[in-house]
Amino acid sequence: MSDSILELRDVRTHFPVSQGFLLKRDLGTVKAVDGVTLSLARGEVLGLVGESGCGKSTLARTILQLVPTTGGAVVLEGKNLTTGSAAELHHVRRDLQMVFQDPYASLNPRLTVYATLAEPLLVHRVCAPADVPARVTELMTVVGLAPRFMQKYPHEFSGGQRQRIAIARALALQPKVIIADEPVSALDVSIQAQILNLLAQLVRRMNLSLVFIAHDLSVVKHISDRVAVMYLGKIVELGRAEDIIERPRHPYTRALVSAIPTPNPDIERTRQRIVLPGDPPSPMNPPAGCAFHPRCPYAEEKCRLAVPPLAPFDAREVACLRLAEITSPGH
Amino acid sequence: MPLLNVTDLRTYFHTRSGVYRAVDGVSFSVERGETLGIVGESGSGKSVTCYSIMGLIPTPPGRIESGTALFDGTDLLHCSPAQARAIRGKRVAMIFQDPMTSLNPYMRISEQLIEPLLIHEKISRRDALVRALAMLESVGINDAQKRIHLYPHEFSGGMRQRVMIAMALITKPELLIADEPTTALDVTVQAQILELIKKMQRELGMAVVFITHDLGVVSGLCDRVQVMYAGRVVETADVRTLFHSPQHPYTRGLQRSIPSLQPKGAELYTISGLPPDVSKPLPGCAFAPRCEFAREICVNRDAQLAEVAPGQAHACTRVQLGEL
Numbered sequence: 001m002s003d004s005i006l007e008l009r010d011v012r013t014h015f016p017v018s019q020g021f022l023l024k025r026d027l028g029t030v031k032a033v034d035g036v037t038l039s040l041a042r043g044e045v046l047g048l049v050g051e052s053g054c055g056k057s058t059l060a061r062t063i064l065q066l067v068p069t070t071g072g073a074v075v076l077e078g079k080n081l082t083t084g085s086a087a088e089l090h091h092v093r094r095d096l097q098m099v100f101q102d103p104y105a106s107l108n109p110r111l112t113v114y115a116t117l118a119e120p121l122l123v124h125r126v127c128a129p130a131d132v133p134a135r136v137t138e139l140m141t142v143v144g145l146a147p148r149f150m151q152k153y154p155h156e157f158s159g160g161q162r163q164r165i166a167i168a169r170a171l172a173l174q175p176k177v178i179i180a181d182e183p184v185s186a187l188d189v190s191i192q193a194q195i196l197n198l199l200a201q202l203v204r205r206m207n208l209s210l211v212f213i214a215h216d217l218s219v220v221k222h223i224s225d226r227v228a229v230m231y232l233g234k235i236v237e238l239g240r241a242e243d244i245i246e247r248p249r250h251p252y253t254r255a256l257v258s259a260i261p262t263p264n265p266d267i268e269r270t271r272q273r274i275v276l277p278g279d280p281p282s283p284m285n286p287p288a289g290c291a292f293h294p295r296c297p298y299a300e301e302k303c304r305l306a307v308p309p310l311a312p313f314d315a316r317e318v319a320c321l322r323l324a325e326i327t328s329p330g331h
Numbered sequence: 332m333p334l335l336n337v338t339d340l341r342t343y344f345h346t347r348s349g350v351y352r353a354v355d356g357v358s359f360s361v362e363r364g365e366t367l368g369i370v371g372e373s374g375s376g377k378s379v380t381c382y383s384i385m386g387l388i389p390t391p392p393g394r395i396e397s398g399t400a401l402f403d404g405t406d407l408l409h410c411s412p413a414q415a416r417a418i419r420g421k422r423v424a425m426i427f428q429d430p431m432t433s434l435n436p437y438m439r440i441s442e443q444l445i446e447p448l449l450i451h452e453k454i455s456r457r458d459a460l461v462r463a464l465a466m467l468e469s470v471g472i473n474d475a476q477k478r479i480h481l482y483p484h485e486f487s488g489g490m491r492q493r494v495m496i497a498m499a500l501i502t503k504p505e506l507l508i509a510d511e512p513t514t515a516l517d518v519t520v521q522a523q524i525l526e527l528i529k530k531m532q533r534e535l536g537m538a539v540v541f542i543t544h545d546l547g548v549v550s551g552l553c554d555r556v557q558v559m560y561a562g563r564v565v566e567t568a569d570v571r572t573l574f575h576s577p578q579h580p581y582t583r584g585l586q587r588s589i590p591s592l593q594p595k596g597a598e599l600y601t602i603s604g605l606p607p608d609v610s611k612p613l614p615g616c617a618f619a620p621r622c623e624f625a626r627e628i629c630v631n632r633d634a635q636l637a638e639v640a641p642g643q644a645h646a647c648t649r650v651q652l653g654e655l
Contacts (some may be wrong), residue, residue: 190585219590260591
């Protein structure tokens with residue numbers, strides 16, 4: 001895509017696992033992210049979904065270079081972050097900010113809201129020290145917090161308000177891309193709606209690109225333009241949000257969509273649910289071939305042998321070897 | 332006669348910073364074999380209600396100020412400890428949100444599973460183990476023969492929740508209280524556990540009280556739903572009525588703020604403000620400060636839960652007056 005701002009090319013993040021202190025034994029490698037290729041356009045919201053352990057948070061951290069990549073490239077506006085020096089990375093981080101799941105843990109309890117929001121401004125010297133109070137006031141207003149709370153500490157706020165502070169902090173440097181890792185999962189429904197509205201509004205107003213990570217597909221569908229479904233470190237389906245969630249094609253996406261309880265008793269009691277057997281396998285010891293085959297209702301011999309590539313199908317990309325057979329009528 | 336009948340339950344926590352009215356006059360009943368959903372946001376008192384019935388409130392600071400909880404004729408809140416022990420853990424069982432913190436990490440699964448049997452029934456260890464094995468198999472643990480002697484950390488989250496369900500159901504209880512049993516699980520595993528609870532309910536014919544904040548889970552599982560706000564019940568109805576024609580503005584607001592019920596990309600409805608501080612007196616209707624329909628009368632007059640049709644009640648003064 002020509003107007004893409006962020007590109008991931010075959011990104012791999014592996015962690016060595018060892019046991020013992022003096023006599024370390026290597027137990028193997030966790031392939032948390034294993035060959036992800038993605039692009040994010042300016043002003044686009046990309047939803048990233050998958051179960052716990054599928055590597056979606058590691059992917060987020062890899063994009064920000066909070067963990068070292070094992071292979072591949074993370075390219076932000078033409079600059080490859082994986083090969084950049086620490087000084088270059090420091091500069092790039094202005095454009096790339098993150099909002100974490102737990103606002104209780106991601107805000108410094110000893111800093112007031114003012115100190116929290118002023119810190120990035122001073123570190124990156126985005127404005128003169130004299131202008132900092134005005135900028136902090138503006139940031140608080142943008143995220144819907146009254147500036148009179150400036151001198152309060154995180155514990156004096158509710159969960160939703162804390163998440164607003166975390167969002168304001170991410171916005172402080174006027175980034176081009178925000179990565180939000182489960183930003184509403186810890187919040188109650190009524191507060192969740194407030195934060196979702198805020199994020200959607202900011203994306204529109206500031207032409208931000210947003211990578212929105214969540215496990216709740218209905219939330220992802222609501223806010224995202226495109227959705228990527230991850231399973232065990234790989235993307236298994238990628239396409240427009242409505243296509244993926246209303247007409248999922250990959251057997252895993254189908255099961256995931258059908259597992260979401262719908263808040264409507266009439267639909268909920270009549271529809272067929274695909275209940276997957278077992279748990280997601282350990283990323284340390286992934287099954288051979290298609291990683292999903294041990295839980296897949298359609299798996300056959302060839303799925304155990306070959307790793308399916310992500311290939312175009314029905315206006316999206318899907319990684320499944322039996323796609324043509326299982327999407328024909330009759331299935 | 333209902334299996335469980337709770338009337339005017341009040342559980343307060345007396346702390347240094349004030350008295351928290353976590354549960355403030357809650358009444359409800361559960362029939363045999365029925366599934367009741369208790370829905371509410373964090374701090375609405377849904378868990379404390381059930382903890383009170385199960386005798387799990389830490390005292391102090393907690394104190395049950397008033398109320399009765401009649402289980403099959405025995406008041407669980409005022410009976411002798413021996414009477415309560417004979418019911419809790421045998422005829423009423425409970426499962427919790429986080430199976431890792433509610434299983435004992437030092438005990439083998441087998442020991443934890445047979446414990447309720449050894450306490451409540453005259454049964455030998457060997458027979459208890461046979462029952463435990465059968466129970467593990469029926470909650471869908473493969474290779475139960477081998478895995479029964481493992482420790483909790485050797486199981487995955489979903490498997491631990493299955494173990495906890497097996498442990499709760501091994502005495503064949505008449506009532507199961509489930510406190511957000513699937514909140515910590517992935518959706519695909521949540522679907523497995525919900526199916527399992529339904530299956531066990533069919534097999535044992537037990538009643539279930541299901542506490543959750545997820546209206547989606549409620550709609551698939553429950554016969555009746557009760558919505559709680561600030562320690563009080565604001566609405567109760569059978570599941571279809573509640574979803575198709577919610578009466579109380581809070582229930583309506585909750586439903587309208589769920590993304591999956593709204594057109595994609597549309598601005599979500601939000602309930603303004605925050606849940607109230609239950610350590611302060613809440614005159615009138617507790618929801619009034621956040622309610623878009625609130626009038627003077629909502630603050631001046633106590634909101635009473637009033638039955639509008641058999642099995643359907645709500646506590647909105649203005650709806651009761653026919654103004655909304």
